[in-house]
Amino acid sequence: MASLALKNLVKRYGKTEVLHGIDLEVEDGEFVVFVGPSGCGKSTTLRMIAGLEDVSAGEISIGDQVVNNLEPKQRNIAMVFQNYAIYPHMSVRKNIGFGLRTAKLSKAAKAERIVEVATLLGMEDYLDRKPNALSGGQRQRVAIGRALVRDPAVFLFDEPLSNLDAQLRTQMRLEIKKLHQRVGTTIVFVTHDQVEAMTMADRIVIMKDGYIQQVGTPAEAYHNPVNTFVAQFIGAPSMNMLPGVLDDQGLNLWNGVRVAWNLASSGPSHEVILGVRPEDLKPVAQSQAMLQGTISVVEPLGSETLLYVDIDGIEVIASGPGRHAPEPGSQIYLGAATDTLHLFDKESGVALK
Amino acid sequence: MSAKLSDSNINDLEVQASAEALLRGSTAPVKRNWAQYVRWLLLFAGGILMVMPLAYMMSTSFKFPFEVYNLNLVPEEPTLENYTYVLEDGRFLQWFFNSLIVATLTTVSSVFFDALVGYTLCKYRFPGRYVVFIAILSTLMIPTEMLVIPWYLMSQQFGWLDTTWGIMFPGLMTAFGVFLMKQFFETVPDDFIEAARIDGLNELEIWWSVAMPLVKPALAALAIFVFLGNWTAFIWPLIVTTSQDMYTLPVGLTTFSVEQAVEWELVMTGAAISVLPTLIVFLVFQRFIIRGVVMAGLKG
Ligand SMILES: Nc1ncnc2c1ncn2[C@@H]1O[C@H](COP(=O)(O)OP(=O)(O)OP(=O)(O)O)[C@@H](O)[C@H]1O
Ligand SMILES: [Mg+2]
Numbered sequence: 001m002a003s004l005a006l007k008n009l010v011k012r013y014g015k016t017e018v019l020h021g022i023d024l025e026v027e028d029g030e031f032v033v034f035v036g037p038s039g040c041g042k043s044t045t046l047r048m049i050a051g052l053e054d055v056s057a058g059e060i061s062i063g064d065q066v067v068n069n070l071e072p073k074q075r076n077i078a079m080v081f082q083n084y085a086i087y088p089h090m091s092v093r094k095n096i097g098f099g100l101r102t103a104k105l106s107k108a109a110k111a112e113r114i115v116e117v118a119t120l121l122g123m124e125d126y127l128d129r130k131p132n133a134l135s136g137g138q139r140q141r142v143a144i145g146r147a148l149v150r151d152p153a154v155f156l157f158d159e160p161l162s163n164l165d166a167q168l169r170t171q172m173r174l175e176i177k178k179l180h181q182r183v184g185t186t187i188v189f190v191t192h193d194q195v196e197a198m199t200m201a202d203r204i205v206i207m208k209d210g211y212i213q214q215v216g217t218p219a220e221a222y223h224n225p226v227n228t229f230v231a232q233f234i235g236a237p238s239m240n241m242l243p244g245v246l247d248d249q250g251l252n253l254w255n256g257v258r259v260a261w262n263l264a265s266s267g268p269s270h271e272v273i274l275g276v277r278p279e280d281l282k283p284v285a286q287s288q289a290m291l292q293g294t295i296s297v298v299e300p301l302g303s304e305t306l307l308y309v310d311i312d313g314i315e316v317i318a319s320g321p322g323r324h325a326p327e328p329g330s331q332i333y334l335g336a337a338t339d340t341l342h343l344f345d346k347e348s349g350v351a352l353k
Numbered sequence: 354m355s356a357k358l359s360d361s362n363i364n365d366l367e368v369q370a371s372a373e374a375l376l377r378g379s380t381a382p383v384k385r386n387w388a389q390y391v392r393w394l395l396l397f398a399g400g401i402l403m404v405m406p407l408a409y410m411m412s413t414s415f416k417f418p419f420e421v422y423n424l425n426l427v428p429e430e431p432t433l434e435n436y437t438y439v440l441e442d443g444r445f446l447q448w449f450f451n452s453l454i455v456a457t458l459t460t461v462s463s464v465f466f467d468a469l470v471g472y473t474l475c476k477y478r479f480p481g482r483y484v485v486f487i488a489i490l491s492t493l494m495i496p497t498e499m500l501v502i503p504w505y506l507m508s509q510q511f512g513w514l515d516t517t518w519g520i521m522f523p524g525l526m527t528a529f530g531v532f533l534m535k536q537f538f539e540t541v542p543d544d545f546i547e548a549a550r551i552d553g554l555n556e557l558e559i560w561w562s563v564a565m566p567l568v569k570p571a572l573a574a575l576a577i578f579v580f581l582g583n584w585t586a587f588i589w590p591l592i593v594t595t596s597q598d599m600y601t602l603p604v605g606l607t608t609f610s611v612e613q614a615v616e617w618e619l620v621m622t623g624a625a626i627s628v629l630p631t632l633i634v635f636l637v638f639q640r641f642i643i644r645g646v647v648m649a650g651l652k653g
Contacts, residue, residue, distance in 0.1 A: 052547050073553035085544040089566040102553035146552075 002063035002076075002153035003028045004049065004186060009058035011044050011210075018044055019210045021058065026188065026203075031180050034190045035197035036207035037233070042190040045207075046156050049188065050079050062153055073102070078147030079156040083163060084139050086131050086146065092118070093127040096145040103150065117149045120179070137168045144176070148183070157189040161196065173199060194234050198222070206230050228349040231275050231342060237306065240281065240316045242274040243346065251343070255312035259290060261343070272352065275342035278306065278317040281334050283326065289333035291316070298328050309334065407628075413621035421617050435622040445623055447598060448605035453630065454517060455590075455601060456583040459524035463579045464572055466526045471534025472560050476546060486535070492528045501592055508593055519593045520601065524583050530575050537571035538564060573641035580634045584627075602627050 004026040011019035019041045026032050034042040047053040049060055051072035060067050067075050078099065086095045097114045105113070118124045121141045131139055140160060147155060157176075161169045177200050180187055191197055197204050198218040206213045206221060206229075214226045218234075225231035225239075232238040244253040247269030251261040259274070281291075293311035298320075300306075305325035307318045309332055318334050326332055343352045408426060414435055416428040423429075439445050474486050504523055505514075513519035541564050549559045565572070590601040597605070606623045609616065 050547075050551060052550070072547075072551045077551065079548065079551050081544040081548060083542060083544055085542065085548040087545065087563060087566070089569075098549075099552045146548075150552075 002186060003030075004154055004188065005059075005061045006045070006049070007059040007061075009045070009048065009060065010056045011041070011048060011053065012056040017056075017210065019048075019056075022212055024205060024212065024215065026186060029184045029186055031177075031187045031189065031200060031202045032205060033197040033201035033203075034188065034205045034207060035192065035194055035233075036213075038192060040207045041210045042192070042207055043158055046079075046158050046188060046190050049154070050077055050156055051075050076150075076153040077156055078150055078152035078154075079158065080140075080143050080147050080160045082159040084131075084143040084160075086139055086142050088131050091128050091130055092123060092134070092142050092145075095131070095142050096123075096127075096149050099146045099150040113149055117145045120148070120182075121145050121175075136164050137172060140164065140172060141175075144179070148179075152185065155185050155187045157187065159191055160189075161191070162193070169196075176200065195236065198234065204234075206233060208233075224351070225275075225342065226351050228273060228275070228344045231344070231351075235277055237278050237317050239275045239277050239342070242276070242314065242316070244272055244274050245269050246272045246343070246352075253291075254314070257291060259341075260338070271346035273344045273346050273349075275344060276336050276340065279304070279319045280336045280340035281316065281318040282336065283307075283318065283320055283332055284335035286333050288335050290336060291334045293332060293334070295326055295328050295330055295332055298325055300325060307332065410621045410624050413618055414625045416618050418616065418618055435618050436626075439619055439622045439626065444597060444600075444605060445609075445626075448600050448602045449627070451517070451520075451600065452584055452602040452627070455520050455524075455586075456580050456630075459521050459583045460576050460580045462521075462525040463527050463530050464576050467530030467575060468534045468565060468568070468572065469560065470526070470531045471536075472538050472564055474531070475535045475538035476541075476543070476564075489528045489531050493532070497588060501589055504589065505592060514593060515595045515599050517599070520590050520599070523589060524579070524586070527579060530579065533571060533575055534568065537568045541567045570642050573638040577635055577638050577642075581631055584631055 004024075006022050006024045009019060009022040010017065022041075022045060024032075034045065036042055044053060048055055049062075051067070051070060051074075055068050062075055062077070087098070090098070093114055096117055097110060100110045100113065103110065115124060115127070118127055121144060123138065123141050123145060126134060126138060131142065134142065140163075143160070160176075161172050164172060173196060176189075189196075189200060198221075201218055203215060204218055204221050205215050208229055214221055214230045216224075221230060221234050225234060228241065232241065242253055244251055244259075246252075246261065249258070251259040251272070251274065252269075253259060253274065284290075286292075291309075291311050293309040293316065295307050296310050296315070297308040298305060299308070300322070303322045305320040305322060307320050307326065309316050309318055311334075316334070318332075320326060344350060345352055412426050412428060413421060415431045415433070416423075417430055417432055417434070420428060420430070470489070474482060474489075500523070508514050508519045508522075513522065545563055545567070546559055549563045554562070585603055586601070587603045587607075591604045594600055594604060597608075600608075602623070606620050606627070609620050609623055
C-alpha cells in the first residue's frame with residue numbers, strides 16, 4: 001500500500017499536448033476515480049502511472065519514491081484492463097498465478113496464494129477452467145485476481161466494467177468496492193460513467209481535454225460543481241442550464257423572469273447561467289412558481305416522473321411525482337428552493353457563489 | 354437495423370455450424386438446390402483433375418516396367434517389387450534423410466525467426482521500422498531463379514557448396530513468413546502484452562509465453578508452408594549439390610536411373626514414398642489451423 005502523487009504531469013505525442021499539467025495527491029488506501037468524456041486523457045494518465053507511457057514532463061511518485069524512470073514491473077502496481085487481458089490459452093489458476101511468476105515465493109506458497117485470491121473473489125471452483133468457459137463477470141474477476149495476487153502498492157483500473165451488461169456492472173461495482181474495503185489498497189479507477197464514479201469513489205477527479213476540472217468527494221462534485229462542465233457531467237439527467245443576466249437588481253432570466261438573488265452584480269450587468277438539477281425543479285402552485293411552460297414528454301421512472309417542459313424555447317427537465325403525473329401538453333408551474341440553484345459565469349463557466 | 358443484425362447473426366451461426374461440422378468431420382445441414390448441385394459437380398471435376406497425377410503416380414509405383422506406358426490405372430500384375438528395390442537402395446534412403454533434415458531444420462528456424470521478426474515489426478515502434486518491413490517485403494518480389502546466382506556465388510566464397518548448410522541457408526527465414534506473422538500478431542491485443550509487462554515479464558518472455566500461444570494457428574500454417582516448400586524445393590538443391598550423397602529427394606528422384614535409362618516405375622515409387630512426410634506434417638498441423646478458424650468464429 002502506498003500513496004501516489006502526480007506533480008504537474010504533462011504528456012505530449014509529438015507536438016500535440018494531451019495532458020496539460022495534472023496535479024493530484026492520492027492518499028494511502030484511497031479510492032480515486034478519474035471520470036470524463038472520451039479522449040480527455042484518463043487512460044493516458046493511468047498508463048503513465050503504470051509506466052506504459054513515458055512522462056513528457058512532471059513527476060510521478062508512489063510512496064515517497066519518484067518512479068518516472070522505473071519499469072512497470074519495478075513500480076509494484078497492478079492494472080486491470082478494459083478487455084480483461086486474461087490469456088485465453090491458460091486456465092484460471094495459471095492466469096491468476098501469472099502475476100506471481102517473478103515473485104520470490106516457493107511453489108507451495110504460490111499455489112496457496114492463488115487459491116486464497118480465488119476464494120476472495122468467489123472463483124475457487126473455476127480454477128481449472130479456461131477463460132472461454134467463463135462468463136464476462138467471471139473473466140473480469142479473474143483479471144482482478146491476477147492483479148490482486150501480487151499484493152501491489154497501487155491498483156489501476158481502466159474502465160474494467162464497460163464490457164459488462166448493466167446488471168453485472170452494478171454487481172461488479174459493488175464487489176470492487178467491497179474488495180477495496182477488505183484489502184485497503186490504494187485504487188485509481190478510470191471510467192467515463194459518472195454513476196460508476198459517484199458510487200465507488202472516495203474522491204472523484206473530473207477531467208476534460210487534458211485538464212483536471214475538479215477534485216472532490218462525490219457529494220462535493222454533485223452539490224458544489226466548480227463550473228458548468230462538472231455541473232452537467234455529474235448527475236443524470238444532467239443539470240438544466242438557463243441563460244440570464246445578473247444586474248444590480250438580481251437575476252434576470254432569458255425570458256424576462258426575475259429571480260431573487262442575493263449576490264448582485266458589482267459593476268455592469270453580466271451574463272450568467274442559472275443551473276438547476278431536474279430533481280430540484282418541481283411542479284408547484286402558481287403563486288410560488290419561478291417558471292411556467294408546456295409539458296412535451298413525460299417519462300415515468302416509477303418512483304418519480306421526468307417531465308420535459310418547453311419554457312419559452314428552452315427544454316427543461318423537471319421531476320414530478322411517481323403517481324398522478326401531469327399529462328403531456330398541459331401547462332405546468334415549476335419552482336426550486338433557492339439553495340439548490342447554481343449560478344455560473346457565462347463566459348468562463350466558473351461557478352459564482 | 355435489427356433485421357440486418359439478425360441477418361448477419363444467422364450468417365455467423367451458419368459459418369460456425371459448418372466450421373464445427375468440419376471439426377467433427379460430419380456434414381452440416383446444407384441447402385440442396387440445383388445451384389448447389391452445379392457447384393458440387395464443378396468441384397468434383399476439379400478434384401478429379403487434381404487427383405489424376407497422384408493416382409497415376411500411385412498406380413505406376415505398383416507396375417512392372419513393361420506396363421509403365423500403359424494408361425490403365427489398375428496394374429494388370431500389381432507388384433511391391435519397386436518398393437523393395439527403392440527402400441533397399443541406399444541412395445534413396447540417404448536422399449530421404451537429407452530432405453528430412455533440411456526441411457525440418459528450415460521449418461523450425463523459419464517459424465522461430467519469422468515469428469520473432471514479425472512480432473518485433475508489429476509491436477515495437479522504432480525508427481526505421483517501416484523501411485525494414487518494406488525491405489523484407491520487397492524480397493518477396495524477386496523469384497528464386499534470380500536469387501540462385503548470388504546464393505551460388507556466396508556459397509562458393511564461404512565454402513558452402515555441396516553441404517547441408519549450403520542447401521538450407523536461403524530458407525532459414527522467409528519474407529513471406531515475416532509478413533504473415535506480423536499480420537497475425539496484429540490480432541493480439543496490446544493489453545495482453547502490457548499486462549504481462551506490468552506482471553514483470555521481460556520482452557522475450559512476453560513474446561514466447563504470451564504472444565506465441567495466441568498465434569498458434571498462424572504458426573501451424575507457416576510450418577506447413579515452409580515444410581512443403583523445402584521438401585519439394587528443386588532448383589537450389591540441384592545447383593548447390595554436386596555429389597549424389599548430398600542430393601535431396603526431389604533432386605535425387607529426377608536422376609533416379611539405373612544404367613543410363615530413367616526407370617519411371619522407380620521414380621514414381623520414390624515420389625509416392627516422399628509424399629508421406631508431407632501428409633504427416635499436414636495432418637499434424639492442420640488441426641491447429643481449423644481449430645483457430647473455429648475459435649475466431651466463436652469469439653464474437
Ligand atoms: N499514441 C497516441 N498518439 C497520439 N495521440 C494519442 C495517442 N494516444 C492517445 N492519444 C490522444 O490522447 C488523448 C487522450 O487519450 P486517452 O486514451 O487518455 O483518452 P481517455 O480519456 O482514456 O478516453 P476514453 O474514455 O475514450 O478511453 C486523446 O485525444 C487521444 O487522441
Ligand atoms: Mg481510455
